Amino acid sequence: MSKPVYVITEQRNGAFRKVSFEVVSEARRLADELGTSVVAILLGSGVSGIGEELGQYGADKVLVADNEIFENYSAEGYTKTILETIKNVDPEIVLLPASILGKDLAPRLAANLAVGLASDCVKLSIESGKLEAQRPMYAGKVIADYHFNSSPQLASLRPNIFPVLEPDSSKKAEVENVSVPVTKSDLKAIVKELLASEGGKIDISEADIIVSGGRGMKGAENFKILEELADLLGGAVGASRSAVDSDWRAHADQVGQTGKTVAPDLYIACGISGAIQHLAGMSSSKCIVAINKDPDAPIFQKADYGIVGDLFDVVPKLTEELKKIVE
Amino acid sequence: MKILVCVKQVPDTETKIKIGADKKSIDTSDINWILNPYDEYAVEEAIQIKEEKEGTTVTVISVGPERSVSAIRNAIAMGADEAVLIKTEDIYLDSFTVAKALADVIKDLEYDLIFFGKQAVDDDNLQVGPMVAELLNLPCVSPIADLKLENGSVTVKREIEGGTEVIEASLPAVISADKGLNEPRYPALRGIMMAKRKPIDEKQVDMETAKIEIVQMAYPQSREGGKIVGEGVDAVPELVRLLREEAKVV
Numbered sequence: 001m002s003k004p005v006y007v008i009t010e011q012r013n014g015a016f017r018k019v020s021f022e023v024v025s026e027a028r029r030l031a032d033e034l035g036t037s038v039v040a041i042l043l044g045s046g047v048s049g050i051g052e053e054l055g056q057y058g059a060d061k062v063l064v065a066d067n068e069i070f071e072n073y074s075a076e077g078y079t080k081t082i083l084e085t086i087k088n089v090d091p092e093i094v095l096l097p098a099s100i101l102g103k104d105l106a107p108r109l110a111a112n113l114a115v116g117l118a119s120d121c122v123k124l125s126i127e128s129g130k131l132e133a134q135r136p137m138y139a140g141k142v143i144a145d146y147h148f149n150s151s152p153q154l155a156s157l158r159p160n161i162f163p164v165l166e167p168d169s170s171k172k173a174e175v176e177n178v179s180v181p182v183t184k185s186d187l188k189a190i191v192k193e194l195l196a197s198e199g200g201k202i203d204i205s206e207a208d209i210i211v212s213g214g215r216g217m218k219g220a221e222n223f224k225i226l227e228e229l230a231d232l233l234g235g236a237v238g239a240s241r242s243a244v245d246s247d248w249r250a251h252a253d254q255v256g257q258t259g260k261t262v263a264p265d266l267y268i269a270c271g272i273s274g275a276i277q278h279l280a281g282m283s284s285s286k287c288i289v290a291i292n293k294d295p296d297a298p299i300f301q302k303a304d305y306g307i308v309g310d311l312f313d314v315v316p317k318l319t320e321e322l323k324k325i326v327e
Numbered sequence: 328m329k330i331l332v333c334v335k336q337v338p339d340t341e342t343k344i345k346i347g348a349d350k351k352s353i354d355t356s357d358i359n360w361i362l363n364p365y366d367e368y369a370v371e372e373a374i375q376i377k378e379e380k381e382g383t384t385v386t387v388i389s390v391g392p393e394r395s396v397s398a399i400r401n402a403i404a405m406g407a408d409e410a411v412l413i414k415t416e417d418i419y420l421d422s423f424t425v426a427k428a429l430a431d432v433i434k435d436l437e438y439d440l441i442f443f444g445k446q447a448v449d450d451d452n453l454q455v456g457p458m459v460a461e462l463l464n465l466p467c468v469s470p471i472a473d474l475k476l477e478n479g480s481v482t483v484k485r486e487i488e489g490g491t492e493v494i495e496a497s498l499p500a501v502i503s504a505d506k507g508l509n510e511p512r513y514p515a516l517r518g519i520m521m522a523k524r525k526p527i528d529e530k531q532v533d534m535e536t537a538k539i540e541i542v543q544m545a546y547p548q549s550r551e552g553g554k555i556v557g558e559g560v561d562a563v564p565e566l567v568r569l570l571r572e573e574a575k576v577v
């Protein structure tokens with residue numbers, strides 16, 4: 001039997017972020033193929049109680065590093081603790097979320113372990129007992145498959161791509177506390193403060209539905225019609241870089257290569273042309289709707305459904321029609 | 328102060344990317360090469376610090392083949408003082424190999440701050456900055472959109488999902504630049520002329536063997552069944568029906 005598949009999970013304020021369930025579920029799938037178990041690592045302050053929940057998604061064991069030093073995320077503290085935790089196991093596969101936390105943490109682990117890292121993967125598989133990792137490159141113009149020449153094989157998973165297993169409440173994970181080999185005085189970079197987002201109410205990277213606006217919105221005040229549609233659907237409002245650069249929206253709401261990568265169930269692009277850098281951030285969305293007055297706009301090539309027309313007519317009408325079924 | 332900026336030469340984001348005959352790398356014959364856009368933010372930030380703090384020098388470092396010189400000259404034209412090219416063959420290099428080469432050279436240099444871009448827009452890895460920081464055992468914040476220098480420390484802002492972290496790190500430190508940190512300048516003609524004459528310190532290091540490799544490349548599949556539902560408001564009821572019955576997303 002091969003060694004367990006290890007996963008690093010992420011929690012915020014004592015609750016797992018959804019991406020943690022995605023990573024655990026994918027680890028379960030790979031572990032089943034390899035005939036092995038799943039071990040999850042959880043770091044935080046006062047989080048011992050939530051570890052068990054990961055069992056429902058396929059974790060056999062949860063190692064918890066519970067310490068007040070982890071009140072806020074600490075890259076150094078997390079890195080040292082995880083390295084210490086896996087030191088004696090020498091796992092073959094370690095998975096992380098490609099969230100902002102994971103994108104920071106993963107390369108640090110890789111450097112210390114002197115191994116390769118496949119970041120922001122969209123598909124994983126097992127080929128002859130080894131991990132094959134698929135990820136986009138060149139802003140999504142190319143999809144590449146990677147093999148590892150080093151162990152552990154380290155991969156981060158793009159959020160909202162990997163399906164979450166149906167939680168099975170009869171399954172409980174064994175929870176074990178692990179030690180934290182760092183103290184506050186060891187840390188050279190410290191989070192002093194956490195400011196609330198300037199962006200919309202729901203962060204776009206967490207939203208199941210995103211209504212996005214581009215230069216075609218013509219002004220900050222017009223985003224009201226997108227907010228109405230998003231509110232109705234319980235979604236968030238995103239923006240293209242043009243809209244952000246024009247100061248119509250906060251940078252926290254930008255979708256694309258320079259902004260956030262999102263993969264909601266539904267992405268509605270309004271007055272967005274579909275430049276490659278924008279597509280890089282949203283083309284893995286499950287369903288894409290484009291509303292644009294230019295029938296040749298490249299966004300239509302990526303859209304499942306398109307309406308050619310003036311967004312100032314189409315969007316309010318769409319809100320009106322959807323109201324009939326939502327209410 | 329001594330500031331280092333690590334820069335990479337990448338294909339222009341507008342360039343059409345063609346997969347090469349080996350199906351594992353891209354065909355580089357028609358590519359227009361540029362300085363990685365995120366590295367422009369890094370170079371700009373370093374130069375702004377230099378303009379404020381007398382006696383500051385800015386050194387750019389790149390790992391890559393001979394052609395990388397053009398990206399380095401671009402950074403010099405913006406205002407960097409010195410340049411190092413760690414020369415390699417023209418092959419795909421994985422992040423760890425690059426980070427190791429950079430760390431090997433940087434460990435013998437003097438520095439207070441090392442800037443990186445958030446990501447290279449070719450491999451979109453977001454790896455090299457934090458890797459170098461770990462190899463050199465330095466604090467690192469990545470990526471950041473705001474920076475303030477105080478005596479012996481740096482305070483930066485880092486956007487996370489749903490908020491912003493304010494982080495303080497002691498110097499020397501590694502910082503990766505995100506968009507929004509500044510507005511990169513266009514090099515002035517004088518800078519461009521000077522950059523042409525500037526000597527570039529070429530170095531060679533023993534490269535590690537690749538820790539990870541690309542075994543196959545393909546173009547993304549286009550969406551099947553994508554369709555124009557119709558024109559204007561008249562198409563809306565049909566769109567709603569499709570979203571409900573076909574896509575089942577509302």
Ligand SMILES: Cc1cc2nc3c(=O)[nH]c(=O)nc-3n(C[C@H](O)[C@H](O)[C@H](O)COP(=O)(O)OP(=O)(O)OC[C@H]3O[C@@H](n4cnc5c(N)ncnc54)[C@H](O)[C@@H]3O)c2cc1C
Pocket residue numbers: 213214215216217239240241242243254255256257258259260270271272273274275276277278281291292293294297309310311312340364448
């Ligand atoms: C290194 C780099 C990184 C970048 N990163 C990003 C990124 O992260 N995110 C991003 O979005 N971009 C990014 N860009 C910019 C990108 O190349 C495009 O410039 C940008 O996405 C265009 O935004 P847009 O679609 O809103 O504007 P435009 O391209 O100007 O498109 C506006 C669209 O609105 C339509 N329109 C106008 N009026 C109406 C109306 N009344 N009704 C319906 N439709 C209408 C027009 O037909 C047009 O298609 C990046 C560029 C570079 C070089």
Ligand SMILES: Nc1ncnc2c1ncn2[C@@H]1O[C@H](COP(=O)(O)O)[C@@H](O)[C@H]1O
Pocket residue numbers: 333334335363365366369388389390391422425442443444445446447448450451452453454455456
């Ligand atoms: N070959 C290289 N030479 C110098 N710096 C590099 C190189 N590759 C990446 N970097 C730096 O690391 C950052 C992140 O790159 P990446 O991890 O490839 O996305 C870039 O923005 C550069 O600052």
